Amino acid sequence: MASLRELSKKKDYLTGGHRLCAGCGHSIAVRQVLLASEDPVVVGCATGCLEVSTTIYPYTAWKCSYIHNAFENVAATISGVESAYQALKRRGKVDKELKFVAFGGDGGTYDIGLQSLSGALERGHNMLYVCCDNGAYMNTGIQRSSATPKGAWTTTTPVGSVRPGKPRRRKDLTAICADHNIPYVAQASISHWKDLHAKAAKALQTDGPAFLNILSPCPRGWRHPSDQTVKMAKLGVQTGYWPLYEVENGVWKVTVKVRQPKPVAEWFKLQGRFKHLFAPGNEALLADLQADVDSQRERILARCESTQE
Amino acid sequence: MSKTVALTGNLACAHAMRQINPDVVAAYPITPQTTIVEEFSTFVANGQVDTEYVTVESEHSAMSACVGASAAGSRVITATSSQGLALMWEILYIASALRLPIVMHNVNRTLAGPINIHCDHQDSMGARDSGWIQIHCENAQEAYDTTIQAIRIAEDNRVRLPVLVCLDGFIISHAIDRLDMLDDPEVKKFVGEFEPAISMLDPEEPITVGPFDGLHGQFFEFRRAQELATLGSLPVIEEIGKEYGAVSGRPYGLIEEYKLDDAEIAIVVLGSTAGTTRVVVDSLRADGVKAGLLKIRSFRPFPIKQITDALSGVKAVAVLDRSLSPGAIGAPVFQEVRSALYDSESRVPIINFIYGLGGRDVSMGLIKEAYTVLSDIVKDGQVKQTINYLGLRE
Numbered sequence: 164m165a166s167l168r169e170l171s172k173k174k175d176y177l178t179g180g181h182r183l184c185a186g187c188g189h190s191i192a193v194r195q196v197l198l199a200s201e202d203p204v205v206v207g208c209a210t211g212c213l214e215v216s217t218t219i220y221p222y223t224a225w226k227c228s229y230i231h232n233a234f235e236n237v238a239a240t241i242s243g244v245e246s247a248y249q250a251l252k253r254r255g256k257v258d259k260e261l262k263f264v265a266f267g268g269d270g271g272t273y274d275i276g277l278q279s280l281s282g283a284l285e286r287g288h289n290m291l292y293v294c295c296d297n298g299a300y301m302n303t304g305i306q307r308s309s310a311t312p313k314g315a316w317t318t319t320t321p322v323g324s325v326r327p328g329k330p331r332r333r334k335d336l337t338a339i340c341a342d343h344n345i346p347y348v349a350q351a352s353i354s355h356w357k358d359l360h361a362k363a364a365k366a367l368q369t370d371g372p373a374f375l376n377i378l379s380p381c382p383r384g385w386r387h388p389s390d391q392t393v394k395m396a397k398l399g400v401q402t403g404y405w406p407l408y409e410v411e412n413g414v415w416k417v418t419v420k421v422r423q424p425k426p427v428a429e430w431f432k433l434q435g436r437f438k439h440l441f442a443p444g445n446e447a448l449l450a451d452l453q454a455d456v457d458s459q460r461e462r463i464l465a466r467c468e469s470t471q472e
Numbered sequence: 473m474s475k476t477v478a479l480t481g482n483l484a485c486a487h488a489m490r491q492i493n494p495d496v497v498a499a500y501p502i503t504p505q506t507t508i509v510e511e512f513s514t515f516v517a518n519g520q521v522d523t524e525y526v527t528v529e530s531e532h533s534a535m536s537a538c539v540g541a542s543a544a545g546s547r548v549i550t551a552t553s554s555q556g557l558a559l560m561w562e563i564l565y566i567a568s569a570l571r572l573p574i575v576m577h578n579v580n581r582t583l584a585g586p587i588n589i590h591c592d593h594q595d596s597m598g599a600r601d602s603g604w605i606q607i608h609c610e611n612a613q614e615a616y617d618t619t620i621q622a623i624r625i626a627e628d629n630r631v632r633l634p635v636l637v638c639l640d641g642f643i644i645s646h647a648i649d650r651l652d653m654l655d656d657p658e659v660k661k662f663v664g665e666f667e668p669a670i671s672m673l674d675p676e677e678p679i680t681v682g683p684f685d686g687l688h689g690q691f692f693e694f695r696r697a698q699e700l701a702t703l704g705s706l707p708v709i710e711e712i713g714k715e716y717g718a719v720s721g722r723p724y725g726l727i728e729e730y731k732l733d734d735a736e737i738a739i740v741v742l743g744s745t746a747g748t749t750r751v752v753v754d755s756l757r758a759d760g761v762k763a764g765l766l767k768i769r770s771f772r773p774f775p776i777k778q779i780t781d782a783l784s785g786v787k788a789v790a791v792l793d794r795s796l797s798p799g800a801i802g803a804p805v806f807q808e809v810r811s812a813l814y815d816s817e818s819r820v821p822i823i824n825f826i827y828g829l830g831g832r833d834v835s836m837g838l839i840k841e842a843y844t845v846l847s848d849i850v851k852d853g854q855v856k857q858t859i860n861y862l863g864l865r866e
Contacts, residue, residue: 203675243540282529
């Protein structure tokens with residue numbers, strides 16, 4: 164495990180000067196993942212915040228080769244790049260070791276890109292797919308995705324007189340990817356850099372497909388100050404909303420134990436997207452959301468217990 | 473040395489792919505294209521090619537993976553039909569805008585609904601404005617020959633555009649035809665080694681592919697550059713067709729004329745119907761009718777000059793369209809041929825026959841009917857109806 168000092172000396176593939184918002188979690192996620200690679204990387208990016216903010220023509224913030232194709236197809240696109248690599252390597256036209264990493268937001272991964280991702284995972288490409296999950300379509304202006312937490316305000320689940328935000332609980336994409344029985348799947352957070360770095364290193368060393376789901380707060384969409392990003396991610400973990408775990412060759416394991424999760428309200432109350440939950444009369448709603456977070460966490464813990472060697 | 477074989481159009485295409493031995497094939501099965509990818513899978517399974525064969529989960533992913541593989545610097549081929557081509561629609565535009573020399577067979581089949589698996593050109597007409605070169609084949613021989621030429625056209629430094637090789641579903645794809653194949657080394661020599669313009673696989677020379685064209689970007693200029701490249705491919709398609717002729721004895725051009733020199737009436741058509749029309753022309757000629765045929769091989773780019781020159785001496789023209797554009801002034805090929813002739817000196821009368829939708833059979837009798845209407849126009853000096861239908865039950 165590299166120290167921070169050592170990591171700070173490594174080549175940064177994403178330069179400063181990109182145009183992501185102040186306080187965006189994505190650049191932290193990207194850097195932490197790519198710093199874990201021992202080999203040069205080739206990056207694919209789905210349409211989204213990361214894409215539009217890092218490659219405004221004629222500029223690019225990427226110091227590695229990079230491809231953007233469309234919104235829903237970064238997994239298929241990077242699988243094509245990786246296939247070309249395999250073919251050209253076999254034919255002696257390429258000899259270097261390279262890693263292939265796809266980045267998508269939750270919209271591009273949980274929703275519109277799910278089929279493309281599922282296909283690429285099943286086919287077994289030697290690639291890492293990273294979902295930077297900020298829980299909504301932030302690039303188009305904070306619309307709900309299937310990663311949006313139940314109860315959250317978004318511009319397509321506004322808080323009205325009869326509807327209190329998003330009515331449905333979120334999709335558990337990490338588990339869905341794990342159930343593809345690929346070699347390595349993990350859930351990580353930008354707030355726990357050691358854990359994230361270790362997972363990214365494992366994922367990149369995996370022979371075959373790997374998937375990382377990273378909690379990456381969005382100050383604009385979550386409605387929190389831009390200097391609170393890491394704290395928001397940390398509370399997501401500490402409340403049990405975002406358990407940190409990995410699934411290595413079918414074995415589920417919690418990597419950061421949260422023995423006594425904080426009440427989820429402590430996290431919600433710092434974010435404007437949950438403000439309505441604290442209005443008088445919404446106590447039952449809040450209790451219901453707490454129960455949801457608890458049951459989801461317990462389900463993950465149960466799977467960890469049942470597959471431990 | 474060539475070898476005469478009996479193959480379906482699809483197997484002819486699959487054999488051309490085997491001889492080309494591309495770096496990557498990413499494809500998804502769909503009727504009537506399926507036997508291309510099935511046959512190619514057998515070549516992969518038996519080690520007759522060492523292509524990286526990506527068995528994607530949809531046509532959208534097929535074209536997406538082709539874009540990734542081509543941008544990475546590899547030679548890429550795929551194949552599709554109908555709904556599959558429609559599902560790729562979004563990525564067709566990206567492939568051509570990135571100037572990626574991908575070659576794709578489109579085994580023409582109509583678009584639902586109602587769902588129908590048979591031939592018409594509605595699918596490839598939907599790709600008309602996508603920036604792909606679009607070449608239509610008359611038979612299995614042409615499908616085979618055009619596949620090999622398409623690699624050279626797509627990869628030519630003056631072009632660098634994807635090429636769609638169209639062959640009529642079932643009529644060409646599934647009928648066994650006699651054709652001549654080149655020897656494997658001849659094909660290998662003709663297509664040559666792929667020298668990619670860009671590669672994503674050299675870490676010393678990283679590139680950003682597909683950047684965001686901002687708010688005050690260069691989109692208009694890029695699109696115009698793409699148009700210029702497409703127009704610039706006209707002489708390249710001719711040149712490569714000639715070069716292929718020197719190797720195979722079968723030269724190709726942008727169009728093909730049949731008994732047009734002294735023709736008074738002419739039919740313009742794409743694809744397999746040209747074969748049927750040719751027989752009708754012979755039969756009419758035997759009866760003293762001066763009939764001729766113009767087959768358009770390259771629909772994109774549209775060879776305006778060649779078409780207007782070819783039709784300059786005729787007195788009436790009918791364009792046969794195997795697609796329908798609801799609410800338009802006739803179907804796509806008619807629209808363009810008529811538009812091309814508008815500027816010609818003769819301003820010859822021109823009518824449209826929409827035929828064969830959803831695989832409706834087109835017989836010699838129906839084509840004869842179209843020629844009869846043209847003869848009447850020449851005789852009476854007037855067009856009674858511009859848009860007509862052949863074989864429609866009314």
